[in-house]
Amino acid sequence: MRTYLDFEKPIAELESRIEDLRGMEKSADVNVNDEISRLEVKAQKLLSDTYSNLTRWQKTSVARHAQRPHFCDYIEGLTEDFTPLAGDRSFGEDEAIVGGPARFRGRSVMFIGHEKGRDTESRLKHNFGSARPEGYRKAIRLMEMAERFHMPVVSLVDTAGAYPGLGAEERGQAEAIATCTEKCLGLGSPLISVIVGEGGSGGAVAIAAGNRVMMLEHSIYSVISPEGCASILWRDAQARGDNKAPDAAEAMKIAASDLLELGVIDQIISEPLGGAHRDVKATIERLGDAVEHAIHDLEDLSPEELRKQRREKFLNIGRVGLA
């Protein structure tokens, strides 16, 4: 069963009519087949029109779509011999961030990423992709391991944000995020980061300060969630019951195209027509291709060159290419 988003209603209606007609197909005449073809063309056109004009708030719901591919799907689709490693060696294991070494298209690569989970059970297990300090400390551990074995690191970002809990604060959430960001920036291996769904605030950037930062076409990357921003900056309107999250999403410019224009990301990976959830397999392949290219571009650089490239890239943000 496909989950349709609010703005996909006209598409849903068309597709359900097509389904109904298909049910009649066997017993019916040629006209039904013609009608099906006609509606299919119409549905494709509608899908294409809708998805090429998504508002930033609509993109937010695409980025959070329940059927959007997650970290574990990319691992399954792209790697062999993936060995998930657990624990920060200090306090515990945090499954909001999953990671481990794997074979990827002829290379050994360290994969690290947020996993939101798919059903109630796995969502709880992965804490909806909101990591605690242990998750970031595990990420640091894995990056250090990658460095030791001269493996490139690929980080896939998909989180609403780091977990705002009592225990997380007690164990130094801020310090863990800061140190993880510092590790990214000082890493002697290539670091390729892809925002695959939600890139939420410090909890995202902590594993995304890479040599190459890419975004899937309909993913979002922002300093605070549209809802969070609305509740602070549109306090009065929100208090009156107006939903200002769509306005916040627009104002903060959280879409991949915005970030490319602002010079914050290097590349957009286009999604199949109708978004990643419509063709998970194709999305995974496209991400694999982009990551493979990036690794190829970076793998001959020395640790020093990699650090220098990363540093210059981030220092240039806001200095170069802004109007």
Add this chain to the structure above:
Amino acid sequence: MNWLSDITPPGIKKIFRNQSDSGDTLWTKCPACSEMIFNRDLEANLHVCPSCDHHMKIDVTERLNALFDDGKWKKIKLPEVAVDPLKFRDEKKYTDRLREYRKKTGEEDAIVIGVGKVDGVTTVVAVQNFAFMGGSMGMGLGEGIIRAAEEAVSRKAPFVMFTASGGARMQEGILSLMQMPRTTIAVQMVKEAGLPYVVVLTNPTTGGVTASYAMLGDVHLAEPGALIGFAGPRVIEQTIREKLPEGFQRAEYLHDKGMVDMVVPRKELRETLGGLLRVFTRHGVKAKPAAKPEKKADNETSNVTSLPAPTAKANDTVSKSGQDTDGLDKAAE
């Protein structure tokens, strides 16, 4: 030396303005113990309540005046940054908000950078200005911290960072978030140069600021009672749906949890910092008469003559971290 061109005199106007402001009301009520305090006494006590030691907010300039020897310091101009690249507008236009705060504080952004001597050690000190949009971190602040780090590296001076911030400046969107890695790079530059980076956490320090340069210090000091955390208490309460324990996310709590080295009352900060900085820079330690260096390096200033140099090896270290105070005294006079 090109850093000289960056230098502007300290905010003289501001000091006067604040004094006349405080002239309007003679007394301040302590928010903690409700004691009425004569403003002049409060200022003399660095805005710490004389009866209960509650640490109130202190003006950035007042803090720097109190910290640097004889109140002498030079202000470093903030780099210019792109203004409002997102053309952000909420219930107000961001450019209007910016204009308002610039007028109100007399500062360009939420940070003031000063260079001077702290207990004899030339030090770059950056202070976040909570009065400027809640000390929020945007491009101006990020570039300021990078600038301060570069100043520290070029002077071979320690970098002391006073944090106070509600977090990111949402009006700069993703560019605000990018200040987390960018300021982290600033810290790395200081550390790579072998210079000490000391953070003083003041009330409040939360959000992306805590999760970047505020938690990357060689040493973390904190003012008593300061709220320090990643997520704000309200957000946490909404998430876990229970009341937070007394003292949660306060400086003393972070000390107990191993995130802060020392909770230091404001009045003792200068002395504590001075001690730390002297140790880190090997400054001011009395040289043994028998172990005086045989010759001085050409560029040594009068300041360096008081440096210890018991052995040749130590002498190397000294000249490496030696203080370039050239120009400072002249400008500070």
